[in-house]
Amino acid sequence: MDPVLGDSLSVSSTSFQNIALSPRTPRSTVYRKFEAGLEGLGEEDEDELTLLDDDERRQYARGLDMEDGFGTINHRQPVSGEDKRAMALLCILYLIQGIPLGLALGSMPFILQNQLSYSQLATFALSGYPYSLKLLWSPIVDSVFFSSVGRRKSWIIPMQLIIGTLMLYISLNIQRLMDDPSHHVTHLTNVFTALVFFSATQDIAVDGWALTLLSPENLSYASTCQTIGLNSGYFTSYTVFLALNSEAIASRWGVPRLTLAAYLKFWCLVSYSVSVWLLFKKERKEPVSDSGISIKEVYKQIWTICKMRHIQALMIMFVFGKIGFAANDAATSLKMVEKGLLREDLAIAVLINFPFQILAGWLVGAWSRGEYPLRPWLYTFWPRIGFAFTAMLIVYWFPSPPVSAGFFVFLVVHTVLTSFTSTIQFVGSSAFFTRISDPVIGGTYMTLLNTFSNIGTMWPKWFVLKSVDLFTVATCQITDDADYFGEIATECVSKAGKALCAEMGGHCLVTRDGYYLVSTFCMVFGVVFLVFYTIPTAWRLQSLPTNSWRVKL
Known part of the structure; x- marks a missing residue:
């Protein structure tokens, strides 16, 4: 999938949604077909099965109960107690992986916003990049292990311990770092980048373990566990934490305020506890034929x-096609908070939006099936860019705080509709990736396609936030300058300039907000690229026969 994590108020929720959540490690053909899920069997899958040899087809058919020779699927047997325990373990492991993502992509940018410029926030945004680039080291994780420990536990246990230790380190130093974050941006970025990197590495190993942890007839539950665990962890660190960290909510409800240090210490203990638990969890030994191919061969496949x-055209389409709403994804929510929207209101809006995203994914699934899965993906570009334009107007005419109930409802509705368009595009692209992936090397193929989509979501963010400051013009206006001699400060964009202006008793007067310029450029580029490249390329690519995507190794 390509949900995995933004538009308008839901910038962080939908940015997480745009991160691929499908398994990313090289898999044997048998498990890759199980990985796709029995429910998704269609004409394309039947065509792809013809590429498999007799033994592989027989192994794939173990998950199917053929009735009367027509290939219909019977009702599944009840889930065994062992599989239930395995599903619980997978949900917990994915939950822990979602915690750093929720902090790096969700809550931390809003916590830091009052003390950092957009350029500094752009630097911190780099911490989320490792999750989109894990293809670069996933072959190593899948191929190097200690047999005495277990193929997957050799990576999961060390990653859990490192993640817990990093959380403990951050919790012990976060107060010092947050007292003056503008001087510790690099340090904050480094520790959160490391946290996301090790979480992404663990995710690769957990994806692979799910294939043997669950019985073959229940492998389709792996993606369910992944979705539940990662989304729960992400929204716990984003929506729930932002709400419990709010002083306003703490005083209103009479509950103690949850600090970031206490939150990280709690999850540090959870990570350590799960690591100890895994020491006593026996890992099934995978057959030699399913233990993966050499690292060199995997990288050769990728190349x-x-x-x-066809792949190069698709890469250009996905890497540059999302620029149209990149400014909205990266900066709109931050701008609304800057205008006076409370962080807890933002968290509530995202929480309300969450169930609508799940419902939308289920509703648009049927639309993305068939011969033209990219059709909904293409059609939704127009409303998504339109909602980005509406969001820019909302920021421009944002009312003075406090925000009225009616305006807040309007923001929530806009958020839900914007996220709905994002969900449609996610489902459409995922369906297309599933259709064209070569089943012989499906794990590598799907991983690469998801990486293109993830990069298209993530790479513009740094440039957008940097450009907002670059194109903003603001001067320090002195209200009472009877005792002031010299020129009025001309720089009031950076945090240092704003602080100097405040010390002089002035206020920053923005004569040109770079957000509007950058947003306009992104939308204009998005429309031009959509009309002259994305639309003709997408129709051409999805009209190609399936065998044109096959790889000759």
């Missing part, structure tokens, strides 16, 4: 796929 002309 072979990248040399295909």
